[in-house]
Amino acid sequence: MNALNLLFQFADNFAFVVLAAVGLAVIFGMMGVINLGHGEFIMIGAYGTTLSANAGAPLPVAMAIGVLVTAVMGFVLERTIIHRLYDRLFDSMVATWALGLLLTQGMRILFGNSIPQVSTPLGNIAYGEFSYSTYRVLLLPVALLVLGGLYVVFTRTEFGIRARATIQDPDTARALGVDTDRMYTATFVIGSALAGLTGALYAPTLTVVPGMGSSFLVEAFVAVVVGGPSVLLGTTLSGGLLGTIDAVFTNLFGTFYGQIAMLLTAIVVIRVLSDGLTGLVETVRNRVEGE
Amino acid sequence: MSGKRSGLSRRSFLATGGAIGGAALAGCLTGGGGSGGEETVTLGIIEDRSGNFALNGTPKYNASMLAIEELNEEGGILGNEIETFAPDPQSDNQRYQQLTRQAINEENVDALWAGYSSATRETIRPIIDQNEQLYFYTTQYEGGVCDSYTFCMGATARQQLGSVLPYMVENFGSDIYTIAADYNFGQLSADWVRVLADENDANVIGEEFIPLSVTDFGSTINNIQDADPDFVMALLVGANHTSFWNQRTSAGLDVPMGTSTVMAQGYQHKRLDPPAMANVYGGFNYMEEIPTDRNQEFVDRYYEKFPDAPYINEEAVNNYFSIKMYARAAEAVGSTNQADIIEELETGMDVSAPEGDISLQGPVHHMTHNMRVFRCDENHTITVEDEQLIPEQFLSETVGCNLRENEETTQYVPADYYEEADATQE
C-alpha cells in the first residue's frame, strides 16, 4: 500500500465527507431541521455552475453563480415553506423530502436527463508510476478553508454571535433584541449556499444529472450524526474519521469494503458515543481539566 | 372556538378534496386503453422516463413511438391501427410490477416491451411467465435468459465482449485489468472477460468491483497504475460511474480501455468534454455514428420526430427493430394470438435493422447481431475499427437451450459451464 496514494485518497475522501455534510450540519445543527432535500440543493449548485460554464462563463465565475442560485433558492424556500416547520421536526423531513422530489423532477423537465459536462481543470500530480487529479487533492485545503471560514463567521462576527445565541436560547435572545426570524432565515441561506458550493466544487469532477443528489445524501447524514452537536468540530472530526476508514479499507480491500466499513463505523460511533465525536472531545476535555 | 375549527376544516377539505379531484382527473388521463380485441392492436411500452434510468429509458420510449408511428402510417398491423399503453414506471421496480400486471390484465396488450435494467426484467418475468405474455426485453445484458415468453433483443455480454476483447488483445497485448460495476451484470460480464481471455490466449491480471453508488475513483485509478496492464476492460454502469472518465483523464491515465457499457448507452462522448473518452473502444451492435446510408436515414427520421433528443442509444434501436419484427410476425400468422406469434418467431426471422442485416435465432429467442468495434479518439470522433456478425453462442451452443422443443423460464450463468468463469475456483 503506497503511502502517497493513501494520503491523496484520504484527502479526497475527507474533502467529500466534509463538503457533503457542512451545509446539512449548519441547518440541522443550528436549527434542528432535517433537510432530506439536501442532496438536491447540492444538485442545484452543480447545475448552476455547469449551465453557466456552458454558456461561456469562466469556471470560478460559474461556481459563484452556482452558489448564488442555491442561496437565493434557499432564501425563497425558507420564507415560503421552511419557516413554518421550525417546531415540527418530523414534518420538516417530509416537507424537504417532497421538495427534493420536486427539484429533481423539475430539473429533469427543464433541462432533460443530461447536460454537457464541465471538464476537470488543473491536470494531475505524477509520482512514480502513479498520479492523482490535482483538483481533487486541492479540495482538501478548500474544505478546510470552508470550515475555517465558518469558524470565523460564527465566532468572530456579530452576526455569528447573535446566531449562536438564537440557537442556544431563542427566548432570551429575542428578549435581548435579536431578530430570531431573521437569524433563522440567514442560517438557512448560509446552509443552502454551502450546499450550493459543494455542488459547484464537484461539478467538474462528477456527473451532473438530476438525480446526483442522492450520492451525497448518505455520507452527509452519516457524517452529521457521527460528528455530534457541534457543527464545526463535529464535521471536521467526522471527515477525518470516516475519510480515514474509507481510504484505508478501499486501499486494502476495494471500494465495496470501504463503503461498508464507513457505514459500520457510523453505526458503532452512534451507539458508543451518545453525542458523537463532539461528545468524545468534550468528555476527554473534561477529564483532562478535572485533573 | 368551533367556528375557527370549522374554518380550518374547510381548508383541509379543500386540500384533501383537491388531491382526490386531482387523482380522479389523473385517472381520466390514463392513456391507451385498447381492449386488445379483434379491431385494435395494443402494444405495451413500459420504459423509464424519470428516476435513475431516465437517461437510458427515454430514447427507448422515443424509438418505440417512432416505430409505431411508421407502422401506423403504412396501415398498422393487420389493417388495424396500433394503440399503445405507455406509462412511466419512474425507475421503480415496484411500479413495474403493478404496471406490468395492469398492461396484461386491464389493457390486454398483445405484446410488451418493458424495462431497462436486468433487475427490472427479473422483477416482471414471474408475472410474464404466469400470464404467458409475449415480452421483448431490449437492453444489452449479461445473457443466459432461456424463457419461453421472453425475447431478448439486446446483445449479450458474450457478443459484445466477443467483438471488442479479441481486437484489444490483438492490438495492445494480453494483460487485462477488469473494472466492473459490483452487481449481477458487472460480475457476469467480468466472468465472460475471463472466458474470452482464455479463448484468446490473454490473462486477466486483476479485477476490481465497484458498487453502483461510488463516485470516487482515485483508488481505482491508482490500482490500475499499479497493475500496469496492456489494456483495461471497463464495465461501468450508471450515472455515478460516468464520473470515472473525467477523473481518469485528469489523473492522466492513458492506458487503452475496452468497454461494453459506456458511450453506446449513456453517450458519454457527447456529454463530457474531450479528451475524457479518448482511447476507449466499445463493442456494440449500434451507435448513432454508424456510417451507413441506411443508418443515416433512420437517424434523420428519429431527429425529425424528436428534434430535442440528445442521442439515440443502443437499446432504443433494439426497441425499434423488434417492434417492426413483431409486426411482420403478426402479419405472417394473420392474427395477434400470442402463442402463434411466439411459434412463428421461433422459426427464426431475418431483420433489416439500422445496424445492418441481422437475424433472430428462433430456438433461443436471441439475435445474431452486426457487432462493431467503435473507437473514440481524443476529439470524441467515433470510427469503426472492426465489424463482424456474431451470433448468440452461450445458450445455443454451450447450454443447449431449445425453446422450440422445451418450455423453460431459466437464466443460466457462465460459472456453471466454464471453469474460468467460476470465481470460487480461483
Add this chain to the structure above:
Amino acid sequence: MGLVDAFDRLRRPFEGPNTIGNSRAFWVGFLVVLVGLVGYPIGFGSYAASSAALYLLYAMLALSLTVIWGYTGILSFGQVVFFGVAGYSFALISMNLESALTTMLALPVAVGIATLAALVLGYFMFYGEVRDVYVTILTLVVALVLNTFMAQTAGSEWTVGSVALGGFNGIPAIPSLTLGVGGAAITLDGATFYWFTLAVLVASYLGLRALVNGRFGYTMVATREDEDRTEMLGYDVRRVKLLVFALGGALAGLSGVLYATWGNYISPSVFGITFASIPVVWVAVGGRRSLLGAVVATVVIEWFRQQLSATGSQYALIVVGVVLLVAILFVPEGVVPRLDAAIRGARDRFGTSNDTPEGTPE
C-alpha cells in the same frame, strides 16, 4: 336492547383516547366499509383485487411505523429492514424446502426472524442509550448497509442451500402462500390472496387498537410524551421501547412476506433510501398518531401514485410532491385526524349525539 348492549361491550376494549372513532356510528361505518372491502373482488374481479392487495399489505407496513413512531416516539427509517429480511427469509426457507406445507411454515419463521432482528437492533439502540434523532439515522444507515451488501451478492458463491441470493436482480419465482394440505390446499392468488391480506390487516388493526387503548398503550404514549418522567414513575422505558420496536419489526416482517408472495419476487431495492422514506411519508400524511390514518393514507397515496405513473406524464412526480407538501404544511396532524375533528365539530354544532362521550376513563 340486549344486542346493543352486547355491541357496546364488544367494542369497549377497542376504544379509548388513543384512537379515533369511539362511537357506535364509527363502528357501524367500519363494518359497512369492511363488507364493501370483502365484496370488492366479487364486484371488480381478481386483477383489481390483486392490485388492491398490494396497497393493503403496504398499509401493514405503515401500521408498523405508526405504532413505534406515533405512539412511542421512535421514528425509524428501518422498518423496511424487517420488511426485507422477512421477505428474503421467506424466499430462502420456502424455496429450499419444496413442499406445499412449507409456505405456511415459512411465514411465521420469516416473521420470527424479522422480530429477532428487531430485538437485536432495538437492544443495540435503546439499551445503548442512543437518542431520538440518532435512532432515526441509525435505522436509515442499517437499511443502506443491507442495500449495499445485498446488491453485490450476485455471484454463485452467495447461495443459501439451493437458492441464490441474486444480488441486484433479487430472487424471482418465490412461491405463493398455500393454505391447507393435499387436496384441500388453496394457493393464495388474486382474490384469495386479497382476502387473506385483508384478514391479516383487519386483525392487526383491531389488535393494535386494543393494545394502544390498554395499559401498555398508555405506557407507550407516556414514553412518547416524556421519557424521563415515565422512567421516574417506575416504568422501564428501555424495555417498553424494545418491546414496541420488536412488535413493529414483526408487523413489518409480516408485510414483507406478503409482499414477497404477492409479486413472487424480492430484491435489494426494498432496502433503498426511496422505499425506506415512503412509510414515513404515508404515516406523516395520514396522521402519525392514528392507526386508521396510517391505513387510509397509505392506500390513497399508493393508489394515487400508481394512477399518475400510468399516465406517463412527466408531471406525475411533480403532482405527488406538491400534494405531499400541501398535506404536510396545512394538515400537520394528519388528514384523517383532521377529518375526524371536523366531523366531530360538525356533530357538536348540530346537536348532541346519543353516544357516550369519547374516551371517558372508567
